[in-house]
Amino acid sequence: MKPFPKRPVAKRRPPAEPREFDVAITDIGARGDGLATVEGARLFVPLTVAGDRVRVRVTDPLDAATAKGEGVRADLLAVLEPGPGRGDPACRHFGRCGGCTLQHLSADAYRAWNVSLVQGCLARVGLGDTPLEPLACTPPGARRRARLAALKRGKRVWLGFNERQSHRLVDLEECPVLTPRLFALVEPLRALLAVVLPDGDGCDIVLNDLEGGIDLLLVGPRHLERGARDALALFEPDAVARIAWKADDRSGVEPVANRRPAAIRFENVPIVPPPGAFLQASAAGEAALVEAVRGAIGGAGRVADLFAGIGTFSIPLSEQNAVHAVEGDVEAVAALSRVVQGRRLTVERRDLFEQPLTAKELGRFDAVVFDPPRAGAAAQAETLAASKVPLVVGVSCNPATFARDARKLVDGGYRLTTVRPVDQFLWSAHVELVGVFTR
Incomplete structure (x- = not known):
């Protein structure tokens, strides 16, 4: 019996020697790191702002990253010349703590970055000309x-x-x-x-x-x-x-x-959430989102609230609209179901990732609100795009997945008329938004 042939052993690339560079930061990326270029490779440099000249250390090989079209993380060694958008961090832990990534920006630069993140995600799917409403801001000490x-x-x-x-x-x-x-x-x-x-x-x-x-x-x-x-x-x-x-x-x-x-x-209706329930991160952020959703829905007769949670939008909307709330989490459904009596509100438990509402089912509604987790609502966006619902309002904590889903709706015949960015996750690389689609 012949022996099994030996598998060829891939030669391991020896670890690259750390190298230091002086670079100019041109922009801030979607995760809050400054962007620079050296030897054709993109560098991600934390704790920097556009206009900084900085010294960095790079340990990964630049040629491999360039060949793959990827970026390389660099360590910040020194700020040689600060950019105009630098500010004073509000916390002694900033720079080590992963809870905040953008405290080193001035207030104006930070607000501008929030808006540019949303604009950039929309532009990448061909929706960069969408009108943006003013950014809604959350103050310090508000994260509940x-x-x-x-x-x-x-x-x-x-x-x-x-x-x-x-x-x-x-x-x-x-x-x-x-x-x-x-x-x-x-x-x-x-x-x-x-x-x-x-x-x-x-x-x-x-x-x-x-x-x-x-x-x-x-x-x-x-x-x-x-x-x-x-x-x-x-x-x-x-x-x-x-x-x-x-x-x-x-x-x-x-x-x-x-x-x-x-x-x-x-809307003065008390909900007892399950332990550890998902809530909007701050009362101020929630108020901005609810105001934007209610303003967009207006007097629509029958409204579907998809990924309804414990009723953040369902209950306020039910003050003036007939609302059907759909949510997959059993405990959230139970909490919301306890307050439906006397309200124009019905609740359905349904996994919208596995079983999205069909175009035919959506045809019963005059408007739809959807507020999915960070992964977005790819399957539900497909059926929405095929539906005849005249008004759709999307809420998202991830501009990238929102833009992906928005592209599907626009390709299905909708027009993205406006987007409202909401800074609910203060000094982090996360931005919430509300987008309005019409046919």
Whole structure:
């Protein structure tokens, strides 16, 4: 029997020697990094602004990146000559903490970048001439939802956000983004997790600042021992209204303490969200989005609200329109269903990624609102493009996937009449928007 032939072994490219360059930053990319070019390769340089002259270190081979049409990450060594858009960061952790990427921009440069990100994404799909309304801005100290990470080593607990492009934690000493009530929990949580977490273990903490108090969901550790459960239940801060735990993101939620009702109001209608529920990141951002959606929908008779969540748009719209809310998450559907009585609002549970509303089903509506996750709504956009709905309003936290879906609608006969950018994720590389389509 002949032996199997040996597979050829690919020769490994020896690691490139680090090289230093002085470069000019020409723009800021979609992820918040400055852009420069050296030896035909694009460089991504964090913490820089357009107009900077900087010294950088590059460790990846430039020729390979150029051949593939890709970019190379560079480390910032020094700002040789600052650009006109530089500002003073608001937080001592900026530069290490991955929660914010754009605090080094001046206020004007930061607002201009938000708008240019939306414009650039639309331009890439041939919709760059779409009129943009003024940017809606969110102030510091307004972020009412956060997911922190924690890690215990010995007697110390690190609690905060991950460093940029790293699993290492920045131990929070301040945060100008979070609401004061959320940040006030950091030190008490650190003491709590010293008891709850086994040595060497970690967890995530999802915090929602609600009417009535803070909703606290612990994601991990994998097992919650009796002593840890008791410590969680007895967590003292009066600001905490409700506490729950789950082993991981795929596990069911176990209530631990329910001290008093915690709700969020839409048009003065209180909704009790499930533990760790998705909310718009800030009240100011939510208000701007709702105002834009309501203004676009106007007096449309029957409206479908797709990816409805717990009713951010469904409930306000139901004040003047008949609304059919469609959502895939069972707990969100249950929360919204509890407030339909006496309102022109119906609720349907349906996975719109696997089973989008068909063009025939959409034909029952005078207008459609869709607000999908960051991945967008590719399948639903296809059926919307084939429908006869006269008015479609798209809400998105990802201008790139919105632009992809918008292109499908425009190719199907719609016109994108206007886009409203909303800066809801302060100093991050994320921009929310509302786009209006008409036939």
